[in-house]
Amino acid sequence: MKRRNFLVAAGASLLAGCSKIGETQWFDTLADTAESWHRGLHRALGGGRITMAPEYSRADISPFFRGNGNRTVDTPAYRAAEAENFANWRLSVSGLVDNPLDLSLSDIRALPQRTQITRHDCVEGWSAIGEWTGPQLSSILDLAGLQSEANFIVFRCADYFMRGQSEDSTRVDYYESCDLDDAAHPQTIIAHQLNGEPLPVLNGAPLRLRLERQLGYKHAKYLTGVEAVASLDDINGGHGGYWEDVAGYQWYAGI
């Protein structure tokens, strides 16, 4: 099954499961499977409604949206990109898709846009409210044609942290991931604007993920690629994200 419109397809297959085998048996079978399907199931059983993160009004916007983690990217390539106002920045869409894409910022701006005023919560104990604009991740995945083997979306970033002691230290790239349920969520967007202005370098210029039902570290900044994969096991440390790999943070960081 192609997941060209994968939200609808997922709903249809859940209904098909219901009518074929008894609802209880169906529930037990799915409840034993992966954590991600488990959560999807609970949402589906709740009347098929999607839980939305709270949205705020313009008056609630924080006067300054602080930067956290990396506040720029320490590479010659990024400095060059910044100097030309990110005119040649690309977002690659790769992995388990029918049509791999290489999107420019104008391609991204030409897609239908969503603007949302949401609260960002960082595990370090601060929050900020900002207005984010960008296309929904689902429209990008629909263009690329997600294949049925895909279970997760991995977000690749331009920045990195150095880990380990002085001369033994190694470069570890920042990355993140989510399941298809969150990838399909209406508030999951690839933002190129904060408060009506192009995304500042501090906050991930020129593109960053907004994954509104999860904590701050999931919102990957300095996005270079979106990759559909079947499993997270072979991606970097295998835990689905930079902080998950190096510090044992939860992969599903629900708020």
Ligand SMILES: Nc1nc2c(c(=O)[nH]1)N[C@H]1C(S)=C(S)[C@@H](COP(=O)(O)O)O[C@H]1N2
């Ligand atoms: N690429 C990248 N994305 C990242 C980080 C980072 O260091 N690098 N930090 C994360 C953390 S912990 C938080 S709280 C938010 C901070 O976003 P902000 O800099 O816009 O406040 O970005 C997240 N995404």
Ligand SMILES: [Mo]
């Ligand atoms: Mo954070």
